[in-house]
Amino acid sequence: MIPLSIPQLEGNEWKYVKDCIDTGWISSAGSYVNQFEQMVAEYAGAKYGVACMNGTVGLHIAQILSGVTQDDHVLVPNITFIATLNAVKYTGATPILIDVDANNWQMDLDLLEDFLSNSTSSKSIEGATFTFHNTTGKRIKAIMPVHVLGNMGDMARLSEICEKYHLDIIEDSTEALGSIFKDKHSGTFGKFGVFSFNGNKIISTGGGGVIVTDDKELAEKAKHLTTQAKVSAMDYIHDEIGYNYRLVNVLAAIGVAQMETFPNLLENKRKMDAFYRKELEGVGDIIFQVVDERVNPNCWLFTFKTSKMRELLAYLNENGVQSRPFWMPMNQLEMFKKEIYVSSEDVSSNIYNTSISIPSSAGITLEQQKTVVSTIKEFYKTQG
Ligand SMILES: Cc1ncc(COP(=O)(O)O)c(C=O)c1O
Incomplete structure (x- = not known):
């Protein structure tokens, strides 16, 4: 895995x-x-x-x-x-x-x-x-x-x-x-x-x-x-x-x-992010998180949106690629349901229902990244 x-x-x-x-x-x-x-x-x-x-x-x-x-x-x-x-x-x-x-x-x-x-x-x-x-x-x-x-x-x-x-x-x-x-x-x-x-x-x-x-x-x-x-x-x-x-x-x-090793790990993360973005662009209905041009992120956990989130999640986990759904929005959790929630279109809900995180360890190898990408591509092929 x-x-x-x-x-x-x-x-x-x-x-x-x-x-x-x-x-x-x-x-x-x-x-x-x-x-x-x-x-x-x-x-x-x-x-x-x-x-x-x-x-x-x-x-x-x-x-x-x-x-x-x-x-x-x-x-x-x-x-x-x-x-x-x-x-x-x-x-x-x-x-x-x-x-x-x-x-x-x-x-x-x-x-x-x-x-x-x-x-x-x-x-x-x-x-x-x-x-x-x-x-x-x-x-x-x-x-x-x-x-x-x-x-x-x-x-x-x-x-x-x-x-x-x-x-x-x-x-x-x-x-x-x-x-x-x-x-x-x-x-x-x-x-x-x-x-x-x-x-x-x-x-x-x-x-x-x-x-x-x-x-x-x-x-x-x-x-x-x-x-x-x-x-x-x-x-x-x-x-x-x-x-x-x-x-x-x-x-x-x-x-x-x-x-001491952080600078190297950070560089690896940024390379990983660039690789995933290049390889997954246009695959299925994948939508990436947008990064403002003034931001240089640490690319902590690669997460994208797809209408097939639940099916892809099952497929990846069954095929050796550990993946996770995103956090349930706070306003949907039992203990916070009564808190004031400022929203016009409940974007949180849409992100929650469609987002999936894929392998992003600081030490992830290029081989592993290639396997992740090919498994995702295989999944979308099975979707016709
Ligand atoms: C957004 C966010 N806030 C707070 C925390 C809490 O950090 P810790 O697990 O070190 O308590 C985490 C991570 O675990 C987090 O992702």
Whole structure:
């Protein structure tokens, strides 16, 4: 079976993990943790990085530090992996779901702007201006754009909208290490960006995340909160409710080795994307995700639309090509059915009903890519 997306562990991973074990530094205090977060921050062009157990908890901490409370709303795209919404719910806040753009599958900025201009009002409280939803009366504190599949939307426009409406940007960049809009790396457009190093990501620590920010104080607070909010190295004194969210050294060691090989893996991904696009263009009724010319994506997981999605999915999985459907839109999940969903044509539903992801591991070989393409072509031949 050609796997969908597996890690490529062919650098110094074993050497660094062995070093942790040999020295006994396997837990959250250890030099690889600092090294890993610095490498990620530096790569992204952010000033600070804080390593945590996974991307989900990174999104949780970023919201807490943005001041999101149970009385607030957070804006999120309706197409995302569940973790984005779960992280909103951990804060007690209420998500508002925005439908996605039919071409690039990122949050629809026309809908976002219409919604903010027609359904919200601004109010000043103690010298600061906030945006409030007209119907619920709740403050809209933050927005979490998700760089779906490593692609990016118009971040220049999004930044302008957020400035106008006083929204903190927390980028869910979990899938987008290596993705760039103009000359700026994903994760660096707002207050925080969060990367994931989950097993299926472009590089992996097994499980892991890094929060990036340019704000020193926020970075220190993120480190504090993720380490049980302990104030003293010696005494067990804690100054607030903290979390045991810090990444451990043995996983950060894998991360350091993965960061060393990342440039090569990213290049392989971009070549894979170009190959799939060239070979699958015009095959059956395949439609690709559109990439804005200002975006250089990391090509994380190759996903396309076809009216034969379910049949193709079965065919590929039966014929040695591991493939998966796309995420069910958030507004269709039982626990989010009652949330406000801003949409005019329910694009999310169409994407969900037609999209399929095909093998895209960072180390995928050209031979494997050729097999994937020929199996897809065979399928469409059987369709007449
Ligand atoms: C869009 C999105 N958000 C959040 C996450 C959560 O990251 P993690 O699995 O590291 O918690 C993921 C990936 O798993 C994701 O794809």
